[in-house]
Amino acid sequence: MNLKIQHFVIIITIGVFVSCKQNPPTLFKIEGKHLPIASSITPVDSIEQFVTPYRNRINEVLDSTLAYATAPFSPRDGALNSSAGNFMADIVLSEAGPIFKSRTNNEIDFAILNSGGIRAVISKGDVTARNMYQVMPFENTIVVVELTSKSVRDLIAYLIQSKKPHPISGIQIKIDRNGSLTSVNIQGKPFDEDRTYFVATSNYLANGGDNMNFFTNNAGVTETDYLLRNAMIDYIRKTDTIVPLVDDRFIQTK
Known part of the structure; x- marks a missing residue:
């Protein structure tokens, strides 16, 4: 009898333990x-008092004068190249070049960006x-x-097909009145079909953004960890x- 009671108590205890066990929470909504x-x-x-010093410091940094622009820089003031586009592409080539050289011992051959990525005009006067x-x-x-020929x-x-002033630097392209290619020079030398070229661009375009799918067929990619905007500021x-x-x-x- 005692043995039966012991078995009964054990079964009840196990049942209570199992029933009390909590299931892990499940997200349903x-x-x-x-x-x-x-x-x-x-x-x-209280929040305004906390934020104000930081806001004032940020505004001070953002509004400090970096340089003077003699005239406006626009992404639309040229048919196939623009002042804003040329400016940005030249900056990419000059500022990213030393970083790439130090990491790979190679030189950047040319740079390309997209005209749609330029979201404002640089006005004449102080530039901040x-x-x-x-x-x-x-x-x-x-x-x-790194791109193949x-x-x-x-x-x-x-x-050529886009007919837009996409920013380029380090490469010179000439087409005739019918839109056919007449010459390509890279770093002042004729385009060489027997070598690869190192092309600087943005990480967005390198992933095929703006239908630049030619970047996805590459021989290698080097990240500089350098924001394009920071390169411009520097x-x-x-x-x-x-x-x-x-x-x-x-x-x-013509």
Whole structure:
């Protein structure tokens, strides 16, 4: 009898233990709502007092003068190359070059960006860091892609077909009145079909952004970890006066 009672007690104890055991929580629903930030929201004094010194410091840094622009830089003041585009592409080539050289012992051959990535005009007058955030609001970094001659050919065909002033530097392209290619020079030398080229661009474009799919067929990619916007700020900070330029790096003969 005692043995039966003991068995009964054991069974009951196990049953209670099992029934009390908690199952891990399972997410079954997520709810959210839109909270618009408007002037109707009453500021909280304690938060304002905490944030104000940081806001003032950020505004001081962003609004400090870096250089002087003698005239406006626009992404649309040229048919196949623009002053803003040339400026940005030249900066990529000059500022990313030493980084790439130190990491790979190679030189960047040329640079290309996309005209749609330029989001504002640099006006005549004092140029500030805030201006650079307006021109380049994205967190894109500079990468260097090694391209075969075929991929470079595809890149050139893309530029010709797009008929847009995409920023380029280090490469010169000439087409005739019918849009046919007449010459390509890279770093002042004729395009060489028997070698690869190191092309600086943004990480967005290197992944095929803006239909630049030729970048995905590459022989290697080197990340510089250098924000394009920071390269612009660093370059301008070292330059007292910047001058807009539309030149012959990509032209169509009449």
